[in-house]
Amino acid sequence: MFYGVLHRIVPPVAKVLWRPTVEGVHHVPRTGGVILAxxxxxxxxxxxxxxxAPRKVVFLAKSDYFTTPGLKGRAMRAWFEGLGMLPVDRDDSRAAIASLDTALQVLGRGEAFGIxxxxxxxxxxxxxxGRTGVAHLALTAxxxxVPVGLHGTDQLQPVGSNVPRLxxxxxxxxxxxxVAGEYDGVPPGRARRELTDRVMTAIQQLSGQEEAGVYNERSLGV
Structure with missing residues (x-):
């Protein structure tokens, strides 16, 4: 319910304010399970x-956003649920593994999952x-x-800012x-690494970013 209400309001308003440039939207399948990386x-x-995106995309969000008490907490929960987000405790390694199972459930329902x-x-x-969770999900499901390259969102809401800007x-x-049939017979670990590297190369070509060549600090990959 929340998703239907917010999605009729947020995208039109956001597009007027941000005037985003969107390319390659035709690459996103309109039906069936798909990962947007x-x-x-x-x-x-x-x-x-x-x-x-031309369809609902489910992302994982910090569980804190869903458990804050009081009126503000209820509003936050309604907002994130309305955007199609699911809670995950990103500071608990066991919960992070469970979040991959949640993602597989989303994909199994034929939905789009963002990572x-x-x-x-x-x-x-x-x-x-890239962490290999994305490849694990694709190969398992x-x-x-679909690789995605973002540009300018760091100016829209810089790290440390609570309010989006223009x-x-x-x-x-x-x-x-x-991935169908692409990695048949390839050892699982190697397949996950090779596929992840393919995805990151595609993302780099779309975003134009310089490659760091190392992992970022956190290790959950979701």
Whole structure:
């Protein structure tokens, strides 16, 4: 219910304010399970992508956003649920593993799941090495991955800012990476690494970021 109400209001208003440039939206399948794998520059990324995507995209969000007490907490929970987000305790490694199971359930229902392979926001604008959770999900669920390149969202809501600003944002959707039959007979660990590297190369080409060549600080990959 919340999603239907917010999605009729937020995207039109956001598009008027942000005037995002959107490229390659035709690459996003309109039906069936699919992973949208993006670079991560800002907290606002998980709002920007669902605003411009042609279908509902489910992201994971910190469980704190769903458990804050009082009126403010209820409003926050309604907001995040309305955006299609699901709670995850990102400071608990066991919960992080469980979040992959949650993602598989989303994909199993034929929905779109959004993920940031870097694991957390880039604070210096570089693109960090991808964690293999994205490949695990794609290979397990047998769904394609659509790479996404974001530009300008770090100006829309810089790290440390609680209020979005006016900024020009560009979202580029790349051609789907289909995993069906691509890694048959390849050892699982190698398959996950190779697929993840393919995804990160596609994201870099879309975002134009300089590659850091190392992992970012956090390690959850969701």
């Amino acid at each position: 993006s670079n991560h520059l800002s907290f606002a990324d998980s709002v920007v992508i669902p605003v411009v 940031y392979p870097e694991g957390t926001r880039s604070r210096d604008g570089q693109l960090y090495r 047998g769904v394609p991955i 900024a020009r944002v560009t979202v580029r959707f790349g051609a789907p990476i289909d």
